[in-house]
Amino acid sequence: xxxxxxxxxxxxxxKEKGDRLFADERYADARASYSEALEKVGGDNAEENEVExxxxxxxxTGNLLAVLNISEAEHALLTGNSxxxxxxxxxxxxxxxxxxxxxxxxxxxxxxxxxxxxxxxxNPAHGTHNxxxxxxxxxxxxxxxxxxxxxxxxxxxxxxxxxxxPDDLPVRYTTLGKKFACAYLKAHRDENLGxxxxxxxxxxxxxxxDILLYELAIINYRQxxxxxxxxxLRKALALNERNALCHLSLVQLFMDDGRLxxxxxxxxxxxxxxxxxxxxxxxxxxVYAMQGDEGKALDTFAIALEVPALKRAAAERLVxxxxxxxxxxxxxxxxxxxLKGCC
Numbered sequence: 288x289x290x291x292x293x294x295x296x297x298x299x300x301x302k303e304k305g306d307r308l309f310a311d312e313r314y315a316d317a318r319a320s321y322s323e324a325l326e327k328v329g330g331d332n333a334e335e336n337e338v339e340x341x342x343x344x345x346x347x348t349g350n351l352l353a354v355l356n357i358s359e360a361e362h363a364l365l366t367g368n369s370x371x372x373x374x375x376x377x378x379x380x381x382x383x384x385x386x387x388x389x390x391x392x393x394x395x396x397x398x399x400x401x402x403x404x405x406x407x408x409x410n411p412a413h414g415t416h417n418x419x420x421x422x423x424x425x426x427x428x429x430x431x432x433x434x435x436x437x438x439x440x441x442x443x444x445x446x447x448x449x450x451x452x453p454d455d456l457p458v459r460y461t462t463l464g465k466k467f468a469c470a471y472l473k474a475h476r477d478e479n480l481g482x483x484x485x486x487x488x489x490x491x492x493x494x495x496x497d498i499l500l501y502e503l504a505i506i507n508y509r510q511x512x513x514x515x516x517x518x519x520l521r522k523a524l525a526l527n528e529r530n531a532l533c534h535l536s537l538v539q540l541f542m543d544d545g546r547l548x549x550x551x552x553x554x555x556x557x558x559x560x561x562x563x564x565x566x567x568x569x570x571x572x573x574v575y576a577m578q579g580d581e582g583k584a585l586d587t588f589a590i591a592l593e594v595p596a597l598k599r600a601a602a603e604r605l606v607x608x609x610x611x612x613x614x615x616x617x618x619x620x621x622x623x624x625x626l627k628g629c630c
Contacts, residue, residue: 550574
């Protein structure tokens, strides 16, 4: 017993070990060493500063590990693994002391309870419009305007809605007339999809338009007519190959149907032809990850990391990928240089 006590490691040993591990960015191991040191610190006044230091390092490592777990949760959500996402977020909430980090984790936890959660990322470079999913212009039904929009006339509401569309679509939408605007508002308010569908078809009979075909495709999808949705989107693109909204909606349709190879081909086309190219690049990496092709996903997100508007989105996806591949030093480098302070 005497020799066991004599040669027992005191708190300083574990504190110094923790500092070395922290410097090497091995945060989980460092946190364990700091916790061990804290257990061994005596209660005399001479060690009060040491206790404070150890508490601060445990908090710091906890926040860094929470950020990593949040990134893993986001990746799990993108690949449809809600159980893994929940586990990572629960761990993040357990580890984090920073209020902003905890708030981000809590917000993601709320997404798990949202029935219309969309795995496709919002557009980092075109942040005005969560465009493209075939259930409507937003993935979350709670974002649709309920009739009537508070304090807005119909024409004002229509103008505000179409201003969120990409490229030249806002101008084109506003030139289609009052009947189109009324049908558009009906569709987006969920007031009467059947009536909106008939009015769009009547307008289409007067003259074909990629916009009318797109809006008809969206209603058909929402009514469960996926084949008609795809047919109408392809017809719209035959009229106007530059309609990025049609491309993005077709990609979402492919993803919803599990046609990931078709989604890859469409996203590569979008990126190469600068059709919402930044968003397409991030989505392409996501689809590669969904296919289980970590190498292509890694290469794609590495390219996105060089695009200023995509740096954070790319880093958030690269961190869990690198972690899964055992490349922890690179993952922690990204956390430190791209994600620290972003939460």
